[in-house]
Amino acid sequence: MRALEKLLSQTKKKITKSVVSSEAEEINPEKLSRCLSENLNALVKVFGDNCDFVSREFNFGRDGQYKGAIMFFDGLTNLKIINDNVIKPLMYDSRFVRSDDTGALESLEELRDKLVSVGDLKTVESISGAIDACLSGNAVLLVDGFQKALDISAKGWDKRAISEPDTETVVRGPREGFIENLRTNTALVRRKLRSPQLKIRSIKIGDRTNTQVNIIYIDGIVNPELIAEIERRLKNIDTDAILSAGNIEQFIEDSPSSVFQTIRYSEKPDTIVGKMLEGRAAIIIDGTPFVLSLPMLFVENFQSSEDYAVRTSYATTMRILRFIAFFISLFGPALYVALATYHQELIPTSLLITMAASSESLPFPAALETFLMMLSFEILKEAGVRMPRPIGQAISIVGALVMGEAAVSAGLVGAPIVIVIAITAVASFAIPFASDAVSLLKWVLLVLAATMGSFGITLGALAIVIHLASLRSFGTEYLAPFAPFQTSDLKDTLTRVPLWKMRTRPRALKPRDSKRQNFKIPYKPAEANDSGEEDRS
Amino acid sequence: MKKSKKQKLEADYFKTTKHRALSAARRLISIVICTALIFSLSSCWSRRELNTLAIVLATALDVGDKPDTVKVTAQIVKPGGIKASSTSSGGGTAEKAFSNIAFTDKSILSALGGFTHITNRRMYFSHNKVLIFGSELAKRGIAEGMDTFTRNFETRMNVYVLVSKDKAADILDEEIELEQMPANHISELLENQGLSSETAIVTVRDFNIATLSGTMAPIAPMIELYNFKEKKKARLEGTAVFKESRMIGELSSTQTRGLLWITNKAKRHTITIDTELGKIDLIITGSKGSIKPYRNKDGTIGIKLMVNAQGCLEGNETEEDLSTLENIQKLSELAEEAIRADIESSIKQAQALSADVFGFGESIRRDYPKEFEKIKDNWDQEFVKIKPMLEVEVFLNCTGGIGKPVKEGGG
Numbered sequence: 039m040r041a042l043e044k045l046l047s048q049t050k051k052k053i054t055k056s057v058v059s060s061e062a063e064e065i066n067p068e069k070l071s072r073c074l075s076e077n078l079n080a081l082v083k084v085f086g087d088n089c090d091f092v093s094r095e096f097n098f099g100r101d102g103q104y105k106g107a108i109m110f111f112d113g114l115t116n117l118k119i120i121n122d123n124v125i126k127p128l129m130y131d132s133r134f135v136r137s138d139d140t141g142a143l144e145s146l147e148e149l150r151d152k153l154v155s156v157g158d159l160k161t162v163e164s165i166s167g168a169i170d171a172c173l174s175g176n177a178v179l180l181v182d183g184f185q186k187a188l189d190i191s192a193k194g195w196d197k198r199a200i201s202e203p204d205t206e207t208v209v210r211g212p213r214e215g216f217i218e219n220l221r222t223n224t225a226l227v228r229r230k231l232r233s234p235q236l237k238i239r240s241i242k243i244g245d246r247t248n249t250q251v252n253i254i255y256i257d258g259i260v261n262p263e264l265i266a267e268i269e270r271r272l273k274n275i276d277t278d279a280i281l282s283a284g285n286i287e288q289f290i291e292d293s294p295s296s297v298f299q300t301i302r303y304s305e306k307p308d309t310i311v312g313k314m315l316e317g318r319a320a321i322i323i324d325g326t327p328f329v330l331s332l333p334m335l336f337v338e339n340f341q342s343s344e345d346y347a348v349r350t351s352y353a354t355t356m357r358i359l360r361f362i363a364f365f366i367s368l369f370g371p372a373l374y375v376a377l378a379t380y381h382q383e384l385i386p387t388s389l390l391i392t393m394a395a396s397s398e399s400l401p402f403p404a405a406l407e408t409f410l411m412m413l414s415f416e417i418l419k420e421a422g423v424r425m426p427r428p429i430g431q432a433i434s435i436v437g438a439l440v441m442g443e444a445a446v447s448a449g450l451v452g453a454p455i456v457i458v459i460a461i462t463a464v465a466s467f468a469i470p471f472a473s474d475a476v477s478l479l480k481w482v483l484l485v486l487a488a489t490m491g492s493f494g495i496t497l498g499a500l501a502i503v504i505h506l507a508s509l510r511s512f513g514t515e516y517l518a519p520f521a522p523f524q525t526s527d528l529k530d531t532l533t534r535v536p537l538w539k540m541r542t543r544p545r546a547l548k549p550r551d552s553k554r555q556n557f558k559i560p561y562k563p564a565e566a567n568d569s570g571e572e573d574r575s
Numbered sequence: 576m577k578k579s580k581k582q583k584l585e586a587d588y589f590k591t592t593k594h595r596a597l598s599a600a601r602r603l604i605s606i607v608i609c610t611a612l613i614f615s616l617s618s619c620w621s622r623r624e625l626n627t628l629a630i631v632l633a634t635a636l637d638v639g640d641k642p643d644t645v646k647v648t649a650q651i652v653k654p655g656g657i658k659a660s661s662t663s664s665g666g667g668t669a670e671k672a673f674s675n676i677a678f679t680d681k682s683i684l685s686a687l688g689g690f691t692h693i694t695n696r697r698m699y700f701s702h703n704k705v706l707i708f709g710s711e712l713a714k715r716g717i718a719e720g721m722d723t724f725t726r727n728f729e730t731r732m733n734v735y736v737l738v739s740k741d742k743a744a745d746i747l748d749e750e751i752e753l754e755q756m757p758a759n760h761i762s763e764l765l766e767n768q769g770l771s772s773e774t775a776i777v778t779v780r781d782f783n784i785a786t787l788s789g790t791m792a793p794i795a796p797m798i799e800l801y802n803f804k805e806k807k808k809a810r811l812e813g814t815a816v817f818k819e820s821r822m823i824g825e826l827s828s829t830q831t832r833g834l835l836w837i838t839n840k841a842k843r844h845t846i847t848i849d850t851e852l853g854k855i856d857l858i859i860t861g862s863k864g865s866i867k868p869y870r871n872k873d874g875t876i877g878i879k880l881m882v883n884a885q886g887c888l889e890g891n892e893t894e895e896d897l898s899t900l901e902n903i904q905k906l907s908e909l910a911e912e913a914i915r916a917d918i919e920s921s922i923k924q925a926q927a928l929s930a931d932v933f934g935f936g937e938s939i940r941r942d943y944p945k946e947f948e949k950i951k952d953n954w955d956q957e958f959v960k961i962k963p964m965l966e967v968e969v970f971l972n973c974t975g976g977i978g979k980p981v982k983e984g985g986g
Contacts, residue, residue, distance in 0.1 A: 379622050382630075383701030383729070390630065390702060395654035397625040404624060490613070491621070497613065 068164050074105055074182035080165050081109060085172065098128040104143060105182040108190075109168075114175035116194025119156060124179065124190055127153045146184045154179070158191030173248065197222065203305035203327065206470075211347035215305045220250050220324035226307040227254060227322075231314070235259075241272050249280040254310075255319040261548045267512060268319055268332070283328035286321060292510050297475040300511035302334040309343040317549030333511035335518055335546060337531045339472035340364070345534050353534040360469055361532065367466035367476050371408045372487035372495050374458045378404040380491030396452040405488035407451050411459045412484065414441055416477070419463075518546035626654075629696035632673070633758035635743035636720050637709035639679040645712065645719075647686040648677040648744040649698060650758050657755065672755040675747050683723045700729040704762040706736050706779065707798065709743035713815060713822035721786070721820070724779055732780035735765050738815040738822060740799040749800060749809040757809070761798065764811060768796075772841035772859075773828045774811045786820070790936025790954045792928075793817040794834075797825065816930045824928040826921060833921030836882050836914055837933050839864040845889060846913045848906070855897070856890030857910050857971065866938045876946050878935050878963040882914055888974040898978035903971050910969040918965060931958045 071077050078093065085091040088111075095107040108124060132153060143149065150159050162168050168178045168187050175193035200222070203215030216223045224238055235257045243251050253268055271290040280286060287301045288294060304310050305327050310320045313331040321330040340360045345353040377385055378393065385393065400407065418437040422430050442460075445451045462480070466473045479502060486494030509516035519527030527544045529535040541557050543549045633650040640646070656672035676694055680686035690698050706724055708717050724730045739746045747757050754760040768774040774796045785793035797813045814826040814834070826834060835841040841864065846857045862884035871877050888906065891897055897906065925932050936954050940947040950957045 378625055382623070382625065382628065382699065383731075387632070387702045387704070390625075391652050391654065391657060394625050394628070394630060394652060395657040398654040400626065 068166070070163055070165055070168070070180075070185050070187055072183060072185050074107060074180055077165070077168075077180050077187070078107055081168060081172075081178075084169055085109075091172075094125070096125065096129055098132045099143070100133055102133075107180045108177055109172060109180070110177035110192065111172055111175065114195050115177055115192045119192040119194065120177050120190075123155045124177065124192075127155060143181070143183075146181060146186045146188060149179075149181065150188060154188065154190060156190050156192065160189040160191075161186045162189045163187075170248075174250075200226070206304065206306050206309070206343065208306075208342075208344045208347070211344055212306070212308045214307060216307060216322075216327040216329055218325050218327055220252060220322055223307075223322050223327075223329065224252060224254065227311060227314075227320070230307055230311045231256070239265075239269070241269070243272060243275050243286070244278060244280040245276075246278040247280055250324040251280070251286065252322045253319060254314070254322055256314050259315065259317050259543070259549050259551050260319055261317065261550060264319055264333070264512060264548075268321070272321075280323065282326045283321075283323050283330055286323055287330060292512065296505065296509060297478050298336070298472065298506065298509060298516070299474070300334050300509060300516060301330050301332045302338050302471070303328040303330050304343075305329070306343055312343065312346065315543075315554075317543045317547035317552075333514035333547060334516075335511070335514065335544075336506060336509075336516050336520075339469060341530070342470045346537065350534060350536045354532075357532055357534055363465035363468035364472065364476065367462050367469065367473070368480055369483060369495065369499075370458055370462035370465065371412055371480060372483035372498070373492075374455065375405045375408050375484060376487040376491045376495055378454075379488070393452070393454055396454055399449055400452055401450065404455070405484070407455050408458070408484060409488075411441070411445075411451060411455055412462075412481070415459055415463055514546050514548075519544070623697060623699075627696055628699040629694055631698055631700050631703045632756055633705040633707065633747055633761065634700075634703055634724075635707040635709070635739070635747050636683065636712055636717075637743050638711045638715065641679070644679050644681055645683055645686060646677055646679040646744065647683055647690075648675055648747055649690070650675050650747045650756065651694075651696075651698070652756065673757070675744070677744060683720055700727065701731065703730055703734055705758050706734050707743040707746050707761075708736070708738050708795070710738055710740055710797075710815070710822060712743070713738045713795075713817070716820045717817070717822075718820040721779065721782060725783055730779075732778060732783075734779045735762055736777050736779055736782050736795045737761070737765075737798045738795045740797055740812075745800055745807075746798055746809050748807070750806040751808075761809060764809075765796065768811065769842040772835050772844040773832050775814050775831055775835065775840070785934075786817075788934070788937050790931050790940070790951070790958075791934045792925075792930035792932045794826070794932050796831075816925070816928055816932055818928075818930050823930060824924075826924055826932070829917055830921035830924045833917035833919070834925075834932055835864075836862060836884075836918055837864045837866060837880050837921075846886075846910050848909045848913065850893065850909075852895060853892035854890070855888070855893060855906065855909075857886050857906060857969075858889040859884045859886040859910070859969070861885045866933060866935060868935075868939045868942045870943065870946075874946075876939055876943055876950075878938070878961055879966065880918065880963045881966045882918070882968070884910070884914065884967075884969045886910060886969055886971050888971060891980045894980055894982050896979045898974045903974075907969045907971050910971070911967040914967045914969065915965055918967070922963065926959045926961075929955050929959050935961060935963075 071080075078095070082093060085093075090112045091109070092112050093107060093109045095105065098104050098106055106128065108120065110120065128149075146161060150161070160171075162171060162178070163186050167189070168180075171178050171187075171189040175195060177190045177192045179188040179190055181187075197219045198217045200214050200217055202213040206215075214226065216226060228236060228238075233256065237255055237257045239253045241251045241253070242248050251272060253265065253272070255265055268290070272286075275286075275289045277285075277289065283303055287299070287303070291300050293300060302313070304313070310329050310331055314320055318331050318333065321332070323330075340357055345357065348356075378397070382390055397404070402410070414437075418433070418441070421433050421437075425433050442456055446453050446456055466476055469476065479498075483495060483498045486498045488494075490497070507515075507517050507521050515522055518524060519531065524545055526542055527546055529540055530544070538555070539557070541554055542552045543554050545552060629649075629651040631649045631651050635648040635650075637646040637648070638644075650673050653670075653672055653674050656670040676690065678686045678689040678693060680689050687698065706720070708720060712720075721736075724734065725732065737746075746761070749757045749760070751757050751760045754763070765774070765776050768776055775794050777793075777795045782793045782795065785791040794817065795815045796811055797815050798809050799812055800807045800809055802808075813828055814831045815822050816824045816826060832841065832844065839862075841859070841862045844859045844862075846859065848855045848857065862882060864880070864882045867879045867881060868876050869879055888897055895902060897903070922933075931954065935958060936947070936951075939950075
């Protein structure tokens with residue numbers, strides 16, 4: 039009985055783990071055969087239908103007595119490496135073995151050690167291993183008479199150059215951004231963090247895509263429980279495809295139904311390194327330039343990597359400005375509707391009279407007017423994103439004209455609402471991150487304001503705060519350090535204190551090593567210097 | 576299986592937002608109920624579009640034509656007029672930006688209700704700035720008006736109260752030039768009175784505080800129409816004194832000034848002094864007045880009035896160099912004399928009316944409550960008997976931009 043169960047579970051494993059189709063399974067997928075042609079047949083059966091699959095057989099050795107074959111995917115591999123460092127030494131150099139040498143090949147390792155001059159080499163003993171190697175862009179060298187194959191790293195596909203990311207442009211601060219290639223990305227991080235404590239762990243996710251996902255963190259700073267949790271959640275993903283960072287995000291985030299994102303992403307290595315130094319971990323996904331960093335706090339919606347590159351006073355002002363922009367974009371239209379339809383007594387008299395004058399002959403109630411304007415703005419925004427660039431310009435001109443000028447002069451909407459919508463729209467772009475959530479929530483608040491006035495806005499605001507307070511991101515309270523309140527963490531929230539004052543890492547992230555630096559006032563000309571000058575004079 | 580302590584800790588640490596307390600269905604039901612309650616329990620549905628409101632900026636109350644009636648006149652904004660006057664730049668008489676509507680009925684509230692018969696828009700009083708009583712009504716009693724304009728939720732306590740010498744409704748018809756609406760003209764007129772300190776600025780709130788104190792006589796500035804180049808215009812002149820909600824008399828501008836010196840409401844004022852050599856103008860730039868009760872040796876309570884003012888030489892018609900110390904000293908004394916005269920005149924008038932417009936009674940109540948209890952009931956008699964001590968001090972701290980006078984060959 040037990041033996042049967044074991045057998046069953048083993049077959050199950052085979053089905054889930056290997057990509058080998060059922061045809062290949064017939065000829066024992068696990069072990070490579072001693073016979074080259076058998077191995078070749080097995081592999082050709084798997085890849086034979088592919089026109090980009092290359093299988094090159096050749097003879098080598100002093101007398102050409104050995105038969106070998108190299109297999110790879112054209113386009114994924116660097117042909118120069120395969121030609122110069124694998125095929126050439128084998129076919130050409132192996133003929134000039136000294137005469138006293140028998141030239142007999144005792145093991146495949148001998149090839150690896152003596153002939154194939156490639157940095158990254160592995161031996162594989164199974165067909166599925168060879169298949170994996172081919173698919174990940176390596177070349178596989180098979181030699182007749184050996185039950186092993188060499189997995190030669192000769193990756194060399196075309197990739198985008200490192201460029202400045204469009205999503206996070208900065209004025210000061212580094213401009214390089216991540217690209218779609220995983221190794222380039224890890225290299226970008228490692229170049230910024232030359233520390234042996236930088237650890238990169240790899241997991242493969244996706245039954246079909248076999249996407250490489252790397253967890254990257256600083257050992258000694260990060261809370262080890264966090265890493266364990268991330269690994270647990272990543273390993274729980276049972277899907278066939280991971281195509282972008284957003285896919286991973288949706289599988290592992292705490293509150294998938296919330297409008298607020300609880301995992302932050304960035305395209306910039308310096309941002310990610312900064313996050314890691316605060317005690318966060320990052321997830322790099324092959325094939326996407328967006329790197330996830332977690333846990334995420336609510337205040338991170340308002341932080342930009344530029345904040346740390348500019349002067350403290352300016353950075354703090356910008357932070358406060360972003361918070362104001364957040365509130366304007368969230369409450370702007372709702373407040374306008376509430377004031378204009380419920381609480382006219384709160385508007386200064388002269389402003390009220392001006393507003394009354396402009397709304398004198400308007401056909402729609404203020405709420406509907408606001409709704410229509412918001413709707414047309416959202417449509418314009420969406421159209422602007424989707425349109426090819428040359429047409430996009432035309433759209434924006436037509437949109438601006440229709441919305442701003444024609445609608446008002448035709449007497450369809452009032453001038454104040456155009457201003458409110460414009461301010462709201464501009465403000466929503468001033469927030470680095472939460473603009474998605476804001477553009478959804480402002481609709482809810484608009485409905486509340488239209489039905490219940492400022493009472494409705496208060497209810498909505500309360501609901502948002504309660505929701506935010508209930509959110510967690512990988513064990514960290516989303517509203518930290520405001521709730522739970524943590525004085526020492528406030529240094530990088532509404533204000534950004536001078537860098538030399540950021541002595542500790544955020545406690546909310548529970549870092550293992552919370553001390554960042556020693557407290558030192560930056561160099562000031564000491565008083566002793568002044569007196570010294572006086573002495574000289 | 577028992578969970579180890581460490582595992583338990585880990586589970587706590589990575590708590591997610593999943594709450595198991597309510598099942599999905601129960602949660603949905605509770606949300607629906609809560610939402611329904613929000614709509615049904617939150618009382619007033621007070622949505623009103625801006626273009627359905629008649630924004631009232633000023634209200635005038637007069638005695639009605641029929642006996643025992645009151646005429647309410649409201650000045651409402653005409654938004655169309657505002658648009659026209661702002662877009663049409665010059666040329667032709669622009670449409671008026673306001674419209675005055677009136678209704679006469681038995682009480683103020685029924686008259687307000689009557690407005691629904693003559694206007695299609697809802698009267699909106701939150702932006703009412705000015706409340707004018709006709710002097711005829713003021714003499715009969717303004718208790719009803721003050722109560723209505725205090726009790727209502729919409730009206731505010733910072734509405735300016737005025738008394739017109741003639742019909743209050745006529746004031747709202749004044750022909751204005753700089754402003755678009757008479758209501759704005761009147762309220763801004765009052766706000767500028769600090770420059771001369773000759774008009775008391777009284778809001779509904781101030782009026783009520785004075786009324787409620789029991790001993791204090793409420794006051795209100797008076798407004799009248801005058802003809803200027805065949806145009807009717809409004810101006811502020813004097814102060815009306817009330818007692819038991821009835822207007823019983825007036826204070827002249829000088830007497831009002833005296834009142835403002837004492838009650839610490841005077842800000843700036845120009846004092847003109849006639850000397851043998853010519854006229855000299857002094858400007859008072861700041862003043863602090865206080866009423867301080869004190870106990871006499873025989874146990875009775877006296878009142879001490881203190882005015883401490885700073886000022887400046889503003890105009891010099893004489894040929895004297897007034898920047899010398901002796902002259903400054905002399906000028907201060909003359910200024911003190913002028914202020915003293917204002918105060919004495921106003922006290923005289925108030926005692927003639929037997930109306931405690933200054934709040935002497937209030938200050939005694941605050942400082943000597945026990946003694947006040949004794950004199951409270953016949954305060955009117957007591958007030959007339961009071962002979963306050965006056966202490967006026969003027970400090971002149973500059974002579975304007977120049978020292979010596981501008982005269983021929985003076986350089």
